[in-house]
Amino acid sequence: MNKEELKEYFEENEELQEKVSKLADMIRNANHVVIYTGAGISTSAGIPDFRGPNGVWTCRDQGRKKPRSKKPWNLLEPTYGHMSIAKLIDVGVAKYLVSQNVDGLHVHSGVPLDKLSELHGNTNKEYCIDCQKEYFRPFSCRNARRVNDHRTGRMCEECGGELHDSIINFNENLNKDHLNRAFEHSVKCDLAIVLGTSLRVDPAASLPLVPVKLRRGKLVICNLQKTPKDHYASLILHGKTDQILKMLMKELGIEVKSFKEVIMEKAQLIENKKKEKKKNQKNKVQKQVNEKEKNEKKSSNTKSKSNPKMKPKSSKTLTKKPKKK
Ligand SMILES: [Zn+2]
Numbered sequence: 001m002n003k004e005e006l007k008e009y010f011e012e013n014e015e016l017q018e019k020v021s022k023l024a025d026m027i028r029n030a031n032h033v034v035i036y037t038g039a040g041i042s043t044s045a046g047i048p049d050f051r052g053p054n055g056v057w058t059c060r061d062q063g064r065k066k067p068r069s070k071k072p073w074n075l076l077e078p079t080y081g082h083m084s085i086a087k088l089i090d091v092g093v094a095k096y097l098v099s100q101n102v103d104g105l106h107v108h109s110g111v112p113l114d115k116l117s118e119l120h121g122n123t124n125k126e127y128c129i130d131c132q133k134e135y136f137r138p139f140s141c142r143n144a145r146r147v148n149d150h151r152t153g154r155m156c157e158e159c160g161g162e163l164h165d166s167i168i169n170f171n172e173n174l175n176k177d178h179l180n181r182a183f184e185h186s187v188k189c190d191l192a193i194v195l196g197t198s199l200r201v202d203p204a205a206s207l208p209l210v211p212v213k214l215r216r217g218k219l220v221i222c223n224l225q226k227t228p229k230d231h232y233a234s235l236i237l238h239g240k241t242d243q244i245l246k247m248l249m250k251e252l253g254i255e256v257k258s259f260k261e262v263i264m265e266k267a268q269l270i271e272n273k274k275k276e277k278k279k280n281q282k283n284k285v286q287k288q289v290n291e292k293e294k295n296e297k298k299s300s301n302t303k304s305k306s307n308p309k310m311k312p313k314s315s316k317t318l319t320k321k322p323k324k325k
Contacts, residue, residue: 016247042082091254
Protein backbone atom coordinates (compact mmCIF):
# COMPACT_ATOMS: atom_id res chain seq x y z
CA MET A 1 0.00 0.00 0.00
CA ASN A 2 1.31 3.46 -0.86
CA LYS A 3 1.42 6.50 1.44
CA GLU A 4 -1.96 7.81 0.29
CA GLU A 5 -3.62 4.43 0.84
CA LEU A 6 -2.16 4.22 4.35
CA LYS A 7 -3.38 7.69 5.35
CA GLU A 8 -6.10 7.78 8.01
CA TYR A 9 -8.86 10.39 7.92
CA PHE A 10 -10.65 11.74 10.98
CA GLU A 11 -13.75 13.76 10.20
CA GLU A 12 -14.84 16.59 12.48
CA ASN A 13 -17.55 15.69 15.00
CA GLU A 14 -20.13 17.91 13.32
CA GLU A 15 -19.56 16.38 9.89
CA LEU A 16 -19.60 12.88 11.37
CA GLN A 17 -22.82 13.61 13.29
CA GLU A 18 -24.54 14.73 10.11
CA LYS A 19 -23.49 11.54 8.33
CA VAL A 20 -24.54 9.38 11.29
CA SER A 21 -28.03 10.97 11.16
CA LYS A 22 -28.19 10.04 7.47
CA LEU A 23 -27.07 6.50 8.28
CA ALA A 24 -29.74 6.22 11.01
CA ASP A 25 -32.40 7.24 8.44
CA MET A 26 -31.09 4.65 5.98
CA ILE A 27 -31.30 2.01 8.71
CA ARG A 28 -34.88 3.00 9.58
CA ASN A 29 -35.86 2.64 5.92
CA ALA A 30 -34.10 -0.69 5.34
CA ASN A 31 -35.52 -4.19 5.74
CA HIS A 32 -32.44 -6.36 5.72
CA VAL A 33 -29.39 -4.64 7.20
CA VAL A 34 -26.18 -6.68 7.11
CA ILE A 35 -23.02 -5.55 8.94
CA TYR A 36 -19.53 -6.41 7.67
CA THR A 37 -16.62 -5.99 10.09
CA GLY A 38 -12.84 -6.07 9.91
CA ALA A 39 -9.84 -5.44 12.15
CA GLY A 40 -10.83 -1.79 12.80
CA ILE A 41 -13.65 -2.92 15.11
CA SER A 42 -11.15 -4.70 17.40
CA THR A 43 -8.28 -2.18 17.61
CA SER A 44 -9.81 -0.57 20.72
CA ALA A 45 -9.82 -4.05 22.33
CA GLY A 46 -6.02 -3.97 22.02
CA ILE A 47 -5.57 -6.01 18.83
CA PRO A 48 -3.44 -4.37 16.12
CA ASP A 49 -5.05 -4.02 12.68
CA PHE A 50 -3.34 -5.15 9.46
CA ARG A 51 -3.19 -2.16 7.15
CA GLY A 52 -3.25 0.84 9.49
CA PRO A 53 -0.11 3.06 9.76
CA ASN A 54 1.10 0.72 12.53
CA GLY A 55 -0.69 -2.39 11.30
CA VAL A 56 0.83 -5.88 11.19
CA TRP A 57 1.38 -5.92 7.42
CA THR A 58 2.37 -2.25 7.21
CA CYS A 59 5.14 -2.85 9.76
CA ARG A 60 6.20 -6.06 8.01
CA ASP A 61 6.38 -4.30 4.62
CA GLN A 62 8.38 -1.42 6.10
CA GLY A 63 10.78 -3.79 7.85
CA ARG A 64 9.55 -2.64 11.29
CA LYS A 65 8.85 -4.88 14.26
CA LYS A 66 5.33 -6.32 14.03
CA PRO A 67 2.94 -4.90 16.67
CA ARG A 68 1.57 -7.30 19.25
CA SER A 69 -1.80 -7.62 20.94
CA LYS A 70 -1.90 -5.58 24.19
CA LYS A 71 -3.27 -8.51 26.21
CA PRO A 72 -3.13 -12.29 25.82
CA TRP A 73 -5.93 -13.30 23.45
CA ASN A 74 -7.88 -15.17 26.11
CA LEU A 75 -8.15 -11.95 28.18
CA LEU A 76 -9.43 -9.72 25.38
CA GLU A 77 -12.92 -8.32 25.88
CA PRO A 78 -15.54 -7.12 23.41
CA THR A 79 -15.52 -3.34 22.98
CA TYR A 80 -18.38 -0.85 22.79
CA GLY A 81 -18.40 -1.52 19.03
CA HIS A 82 -18.84 -5.28 19.47
CA MET A 83 -21.55 -4.79 22.10
CA SER A 84 -23.51 -2.32 19.97
CA ILE A 85 -23.44 -4.67 16.97
CA ALA A 86 -24.67 -7.51 19.21
CA LYS A 87 -27.47 -5.21 20.39
CA LEU A 88 -28.45 -4.20 16.83
CA ILE A 89 -28.77 -7.88 15.99
CA ASP A 90 -30.56 -8.70 19.25
CA VAL A 91 -33.27 -6.08 18.65
CA GLY A 92 -33.61 -7.09 15.00
CA VAL A 93 -32.32 -3.83 13.49
CA ALA A 94 -29.51 -5.76 11.79
CA LYS A 95 -30.25 -9.22 10.43
CA TYR A 96 -26.77 -10.65 9.98
CA LEU A 97 -23.09 -10.08 10.70
CA VAL A 98 -20.19 -11.05 8.46
CA SER A 99 -16.72 -10.69 9.99
CA GLN A 100 -13.17 -11.15 8.77
CA ASN A 101 -11.87 -11.13 12.34
CA VAL A 102 -10.58 -14.29 13.99
CA ASP A 103 -10.48 -12.86 17.55
CA GLY A 104 -13.82 -14.44 18.53
CA LEU A 105 -15.02 -11.18 20.13
CA HIS A 106 -18.31 -11.13 18.20
CA VAL A 107 -19.19 -14.54 19.69
CA HIS A 108 -18.11 -13.25 23.15
CA SER A 109 -20.33 -10.21 22.75
CA GLY A 110 -23.36 -12.49 22.43
CA VAL A 111 -24.08 -12.56 18.67
CA PRO A 112 -25.95 -15.85 18.05
CA LEU A 113 -23.94 -18.30 15.93
CA ASP A 114 -26.71 -18.57 13.34
CA LYS A 115 -26.51 -14.83 12.72
CA LEU A 116 -22.76 -14.70 12.21
CA SER A 117 -20.31 -15.73 9.52
CA GLU A 118 -16.68 -15.69 10.61
CA LEU A 119 -15.14 -15.91 7.16
CA HIS A 120 -11.56 -16.36 8.30
CA GLY A 121 -12.31 -18.56 11.33
CA ASN A 122 -12.27 -18.05 15.08
CA THR A 123 -9.18 -18.56 17.19
CA ASN A 124 -11.31 -20.02 20.02
CA LYS A 125 -13.01 -22.56 17.77
CA GLU A 126 -11.84 -26.01 16.75
CA TYR A 127 -13.88 -28.58 14.86
CA CYS A 128 -13.92 -32.28 14.13
CA ILE A 129 -12.85 -33.06 10.57
CA ASP A 130 -15.03 -36.22 10.61
CA CYS A 131 -18.37 -35.20 12.14
CA GLN A 132 -17.88 -31.38 11.93
CA LYS A 133 -18.83 -30.86 15.60
CA GLU A 134 -17.55 -27.48 16.78
CA TYR A 135 -15.86 -26.77 20.11
CA PHE A 136 -15.49 -23.27 21.58
CA ARG A 137 -12.54 -23.00 23.99
CA PRO A 138 -11.52 -20.28 26.46
CA PHE A 139 -8.06 -20.31 24.83
CA SER A 140 -6.51 -20.07 21.38
CA CYS A 141 -6.94 -23.45 19.69
CA ARG A 142 -4.03 -23.11 17.29
CA ASN A 143 -1.16 -25.43 18.17
CA ALA A 144 0.34 -26.35 14.82
CA ARG A 145 3.68 -24.77 13.84
CA ARG A 146 3.41 -25.14 10.05
CA VAL A 147 1.05 -22.69 8.30
CA ASN A 148 -1.17 -25.23 6.59
CA ASP A 149 -1.20 -27.73 9.46
CA HIS A 150 -4.37 -27.25 11.49
CA ARG A 151 -4.26 -30.21 13.88
CA THR A 152 -4.70 -29.12 17.48
CA GLY A 153 -3.77 -32.47 19.02
CA ARG A 154 -7.18 -32.85 20.66
CA MET A 155 -9.82 -35.40 19.67
CA CYS A 156 -13.59 -35.18 19.14
CA GLU A 157 -15.63 -36.22 22.19
CA GLU A 158 -18.40 -37.51 19.91
CA CYS A 159 -16.60 -39.64 17.34
CA GLY A 160 -12.91 -39.60 18.27
CA GLY A 161 -11.99 -37.72 15.06
CA GLU A 162 -9.08 -35.28 14.83
CA LEU A 163 -9.80 -31.69 15.85
CA HIS A 164 -8.53 -28.88 13.66
CA ASP A 165 -8.34 -25.15 14.40
CA SER A 166 -10.72 -23.03 12.32
CA ILE A 167 -8.23 -20.38 11.18
CA ILE A 168 -8.18 -19.77 7.41
CA ASN A 169 -4.79 -18.75 6.03
CA PHE A 170 -4.11 -17.12 2.67
CA ASN A 171 -4.83 -19.46 -0.25
CA GLU A 172 -6.91 -21.80 1.92
CA ASN A 173 -10.58 -22.43 1.24
CA LEU A 174 -13.13 -20.64 3.39
CA ASN A 175 -15.63 -22.58 5.48
CA LYS A 176 -18.43 -23.32 2.98
CA ASP A 177 -21.25 -22.97 5.51
CA HIS A 178 -20.05 -19.57 6.74
CA LEU A 179 -19.43 -18.31 3.20
CA ASN A 180 -22.81 -19.58 1.89
CA ARG A 181 -24.73 -17.93 4.74
CA ALA A 182 -22.81 -14.68 4.24
CA PHE A 183 -23.66 -14.76 0.54
CA GLU A 184 -27.35 -15.57 1.11
CA HIS A 185 -27.72 -12.60 3.47
CA SER A 186 -25.74 -10.33 1.14
CA VAL A 187 -28.22 -11.17 -1.64
CA LYS A 188 -31.19 -10.37 0.64
CA CYS A 189 -29.46 -7.25 2.01
CA ASP A 190 -30.75 -3.78 1.16
CA LEU A 191 -28.29 -1.90 3.38
CA ALA A 192 -24.70 -3.10 3.78
CA ILE A 193 -22.76 -1.38 6.56
CA VAL A 194 -19.00 -1.88 6.49
CA LEU A 195 -17.17 -1.21 9.77
CA GLY A 196 -13.41 -1.07 10.12
CA THR A 197 -12.12 -2.83 7.04
CA SER A 198 -10.27 -1.45 4.06
CA LEU A 199 -11.96 -4.07 1.85
CA ARG A 200 -8.86 -5.50 0.25
CA VAL A 201 -9.23 -9.26 0.81
CA ASP A 202 -11.62 -11.27 -1.33
CA PRO A 203 -14.20 -12.75 -1.08
CA ALA A 204 -14.86 -10.80 2.15
CA ALA A 205 -14.34 -7.49 0.31
CA SER A 206 -16.83 -8.36 -2.45
CA LEU A 207 -19.76 -9.45 -0.29
CA PRO A 208 -20.89 -5.94 0.82
CA LEU A 209 -20.97 -4.91 -2.86
CA VAL A 210 -23.57 -7.57 -3.72
CA PRO A 211 -26.61 -5.37 -2.84
CA VAL A 212 -25.25 -2.51 -4.99
CA LYS A 213 -24.39 -4.77 -7.91
CA LEU A 214 -27.85 -6.39 -7.73
CA ARG A 215 -29.38 -2.89 -7.50
CA ARG A 216 -31.25 -4.00 -4.41
CA GLY A 217 -29.60 -1.84 -1.82
CA LYS A 218 -26.95 0.58 -0.68
CA LEU A 219 -23.48 0.42 0.76
CA VAL A 220 -22.15 2.51 3.67
CA ILE A 221 -18.45 2.37 4.57
CA CYS A 222 -17.15 3.45 8.00
CA ASN A 223 -13.38 3.25 8.02
CA LEU A 224 -10.39 5.45 8.84
CA GLN A 225 -8.74 4.84 5.47
CA LYS A 226 -10.07 5.15 1.95
CA THR A 227 -10.90 1.79 0.37
CA PRO A 228 -10.71 0.55 -3.22
CA LYS A 229 -14.51 0.03 -3.06
CA ASP A 230 -15.41 3.60 -2.03
CA HIS A 231 -16.96 4.40 -5.42
CA TYR A 232 -19.70 1.82 -4.72
CA ALA A 233 -20.71 3.53 -1.45
CA SER A 234 -23.65 5.91 -0.99
CA LEU A 235 -22.12 7.20 2.24
CA ILE A 236 -18.58 7.14 3.62
CA LEU A 237 -17.73 7.95 7.24
CA HIS A 238 -14.10 8.48 8.23
CA GLY A 239 -13.86 7.93 11.96
CA LYS A 240 -13.19 5.32 14.61
CA THR A 241 -15.87 2.64 14.59
CA ASP A 242 -16.51 2.95 18.36
CA GLN A 243 -17.15 6.69 17.98
CA ILE A 244 -19.43 6.23 14.95
CA LEU A 245 -21.39 3.46 16.69
CA LYS A 246 -21.78 5.54 19.88
CA MET A 247 -23.29 8.36 17.82
CA LEU A 248 -25.44 5.93 15.84
CA MET A 249 -26.87 4.13 18.88
CA LYS A 250 -27.73 7.48 20.45
CA GLU A 251 -29.41 8.55 17.21
CA LEU A 252 -31.42 5.28 17.12
CA GLY A 253 -32.25 5.57 20.84
CA ILE A 254 -30.77 2.16 21.66
CA GLU A 255 -29.00 1.65 24.98
CA VAL A 256 -25.86 -0.49 24.93
CA LYS A 257 -24.49 -2.23 28.00
CA SER A 258 -20.78 -2.83 28.39
CA PHE A 259 -19.40 -6.38 28.29
CA LYS A 260 -18.71 -6.22 32.05
CA GLU A 261 -22.29 -5.14 32.80
CA VAL A 262 -23.70 -7.99 30.70
CA ILE A 263 -21.41 -10.53 32.41
CA MET A 264 -22.39 -9.21 35.87
CA GLU A 265 -26.07 -9.43 34.94
CA LYS A 266 -25.65 -13.00 33.70
CA ALA A 267 -23.79 -13.97 36.88
CA GLN A 268 -26.56 -12.36 38.98
CA LEU A 269 -29.19 -14.24 36.98
CA ILE A 270 -27.43 -17.57 37.61
CA GLU A 271 -27.10 -16.69 41.33
CA ASN A 272 -30.83 -15.80 41.51
CA LYS A 273 -31.77 -19.06 39.78
CA LYS A 274 -29.66 -21.04 42.28
CA LYS A 275 -31.34 -19.25 45.22
CA GLU A 276 -34.79 -19.81 43.69
CA LYS A 277 -34.04 -23.54 43.22
CA LYS A 278 -32.84 -23.86 46.83
CA LYS A 279 -35.94 -22.03 48.10
CA ASN A 280 -38.23 -24.25 46.02
CA GLN A 281 -36.54 -27.40 47.34
CA LYS A 282 -36.93 -26.14 50.94
CA ASN A 283 -40.61 -25.34 50.32
CA LYS A 284 -41.15 -28.76 48.75
CA VAL A 285 -39.71 -30.57 51.78
CA GLN A 286 -41.76 -28.39 54.18
CA LYS A 287 -44.89 -29.11 52.15
CA GLN A 288 -44.23 -32.87 52.33
CA VAL A 289 -43.74 -32.66 56.12
CA ASN A 290 -46.96 -30.62 56.52
CA GLU A 291 -48.87 -33.04 54.32
CA LYS A 292 -47.65 -36.05 56.33
CA GLU A 293 -48.56 -34.43 59.66
CA LYS A 294 -51.98 -33.47 58.31
CA ASN A 295 -52.67 -37.04 57.13
CA GLU A 296 -51.56 -38.55 60.45
CA LYS A 297 -53.81 -36.17 62.36
CA LYS A 298 -56.69 -36.97 60.03
CA SER A 299 -56.30 -40.76 60.43
CA SER A 300 -56.03 -40.58 64.22
CA ASN A 301 -59.19 -38.41 64.31
CA THR A 302 -61.13 -40.91 62.16
CA LYS A 303 -60.08 -43.84 64.37
CA SER A 304 -61.04 -42.13 67.61
CA LYS A 305 -64.38 -41.03 66.08
CA SER A 306 -65.38 -44.54 64.88
CA ASN A 307 -64.66 -46.16 68.25
CA PRO A 308 -63.67 -43.60 70.78
CA LYS A 309 -63.24 -46.17 73.61
CA MET A 310 -61.30 -48.74 71.61
CA LYS A 311 -57.57 -48.47 71.86
CA PRO A 312 -55.81 -48.97 68.53
CA LYS A 313 -54.42 -52.50 68.30
CA SER A 314 -50.76 -52.85 67.70
CA SER A 315 -49.83 -54.02 64.24
CA LYS A 316 -48.15 -57.04 65.82
CA THR A 317 -51.46 -58.26 67.27
CA LEU A 318 -53.24 -57.78 63.97
CA THR A 319 -50.77 -59.64 61.84
CA LYS A 320 -49.99 -62.45 64.30
CA LYS A 321 -51.08 -65.85 63.05
CA PRO A 322 -52.92 -68.06 65.53
CA LYS A 323 -50.54 -70.49 67.15
CA LYS A 324 -50.93 -74.13 66.18
CA LYS A 325 -51.91 -76.33 69.04
ZN1 LIG B 1 -16.38 -35.87 15.58
